[in-house]
Amino acid sequence: MKLLCVADMHLGRFPARLHPDLLPLASELGPAAAWRKAVDRALAEGVDAVLLAGDLVDGGDDFFEAYADLRAGVERLTAAGVTVVAVAGNHDVEVLPRLAEAVPGLRLLGRGGRWETCDLEAGGARVRVAGWSFPRRWVDASPLADGALAAALDAAGPAPAAVIGLLHADRDQGGSRYAPVASAELAAAPVSAWLLGHVHAPDLAPAAGAGARLAGYLGSLTSNDPGEGGARGAWLLEVAADGALDARHVPLAPLRWERVEVDVSGLAAAEDVALEIAAAVERLHERLATEGVEAVAVGCRLVLGGRTRLRGAIEAALAHDPPSARVLRHEQVSYFVDRVRVEALPELDLAALARGDDPVGLLAARIEALRQPGSPLRERLVSAARPRLVEAARAKAFAGLEPPALDEAEVAALLEEAALRALDALLSQPGSAA
Numbered sequence: 001m002k003l004l005c006v007a008d009m010h011l012g013r014f015p016a017r018l019h020p021d022l023l024p025l026a027s028e029l030g031p032a033a034a035w036r037k038a039v040d041r042a043l044a045e046g047v048d049a050v051l052l053a054g055d056l057v058d059g060g061d062d063f064f065e066a067y068a069d070l071r072a073g074v075e076r077l078t079a080a081g082v083t084v085v086a087v088a089g090n091h092d093v094e095v096l097p098r099l100a101e102a103v104p105g106l107r108l109l110g111r112g113g114r115w116e117t118c119d120l121e122a123g124g125a126r127v128r129v130a131g132w133s134f135p136r137r138w139v140d141a142s143p144l145a146d147g148a149l150a151a152a153l154d155a156a157g158p159a160p161a162a163v164i165g166l167l168h169a170d171r172d173q174g175g176s177r178y179a180p181v182a183s184a185e186l187a188a189a190p191v192s193a194w195l196l197g198h199v200h201a202p203d204l205a206p207a208a209g210a211g212a213r214l215a216g217y218l219g220s221l222t223s224n225d226p227g228e229g230g231a232r233g234a235w236l237l238e239v240a241a242d243g244a245l246d247a248r249h250v251p252l253a254p255l256r257w258e259r260v261e262v263d264v265s266g267l268a269a270a271e272d273v274a275l276e277i278a279a280a281v282e283r284l285h286e287r288l289a290t291e292g293v294e295a296v297a298v299g300c301r302l303v304l305g306g307r308t309r310l311r312g313a314i315e316a317a318l319a320h321d322p323p324s325a326r327v328l329r330h331e332q333v334s335y336f337v338d339r340v341r342v343e344a345l346p347e348l349d350l351a352a353l354a355r356g357d358d359p360v361g362l363l364a365a366r367i368e369a370l371r372q373p374g375s376p377l378r379e380r381l382v383s384a385a386r387p388r389l390v391e392a393a394r395a396k397a398f399a400g401l402e403p404p405a406l407d408e409a410e411v412a413a414l415l416e417e418a419a420l421r422a423l424d425a426l427l428s429q430p431g432s433a434a
């Protein structure tokens with residue numbers, strides 16, 4: 001069985017901070033366009049059902065704005081024999097039940113905050129979907145706290161090979177007013193996969209340890225503002241007859257936001273920064289093309305880093321010819337610059353600084369040693385730092401993350417980065433020799 005899974009569409013929201021030249025294309029970049037692309041992909045992939053994890057609509061006043069787009073998509077899907085199942089989130093708690101009444105073929109699960117199930121069958125696989133919808137704008141208690149999910153699953157009869165939980169909730173945020181749930185609650189539930197809505201950054205992945213085999217946020221269907229950087233889209237979920245699950249992210253958002261780093265260390269002239277920016281955007285385009293990204297437009301936030309003696313001249317060149325003034329086009333994709341931040345630091349003559357016997361000189365000498373494999377001082381610094389870094393990596397805050405390698409080269413690089421930041425801080429103090 002193949003399922004296309006979507007969350008946080010926010011139909012009715014207008015994309016923020018579009019370049020003025022792209023405003024005529026706004027209808028091709030917003031949530032409605034993303035929904036059309038999701039329906040296109042569902043039909044092209046031949047999915048058996050589309051699952052929607054809440055916040056399909058941006059607000060309670062967006063009934064008419066969302067109605068036509070949602071109905072058109074659902075009608076295309078149901079005409080092809082695709083089942084559409086949804087739960088309501090905190091944004092569409094009022095409007096989605098009304099839309100479900102008005103849009104034939106849209107199955108809303110869990111009305112009134114009560115767990116509800118439906119079974120899907122296709123391709124030799126049978127899947128049970130358990131869903132819970134927001135009964136009101138704010139919900140302070142966990143939807144999993146009262147055992148109602150287990151009761152609903154028991155009442156549905158013998159469980160199939162796979163049970164999917166469809167839920168809009170705030171994970172591991174105690175005190176939240178948006179249906180707070182704990183990861184431990186999700187893992188303890190008799191569910192094969194949790195498809196979550198609410199947080200816009202996607203993180204669906206195999207769960208650690210026992211419990212749910214897949215769990216996480218589907219993420220927003222598209223990027224509506226610069227704070228939603230990186231891949232956005234839907235998830236293609238395949239369920240084997242034995243219940244085995246395989247999930248793949250489909251980056252189909254028409255509008256995407258990216259942080260683009262530009263190293264200006266090697267610039268011979270400040271005016272060359274325009275060439276470096278254009279080259280960085282072209283590299284971004286090549287990367288996104290290899291990843292199968294289907295963006296129509298990409299908003300870029302540039303960060304100019306490295307070390308240079310030309311920082312002031314670069315800032316002047318950017319003010320004279322701002323990269324935000326025009327749209328760059330590569331093939332069918334429009335790239336625009338929303339913001340430029342210059343973080344480049346002054347060039348350092350480490351050898352000269354290291355000759356001093358003050359804190360700046362001692363720190364510069366250690367940076368030089370860290371850049372010399374085989375140096376006795378480098379070996380002492382790495383040996384002293386590695387146990388502390390290992391201890392930090394084991395902290396509870398990093399549980400579940402891939403531990404760093406922490407070999408000699410990695411530790412030396414971390415120390416050098418920290419030492420350079422400290423050296424810059426020392427040199428920026430009033431009265432510094434810099």
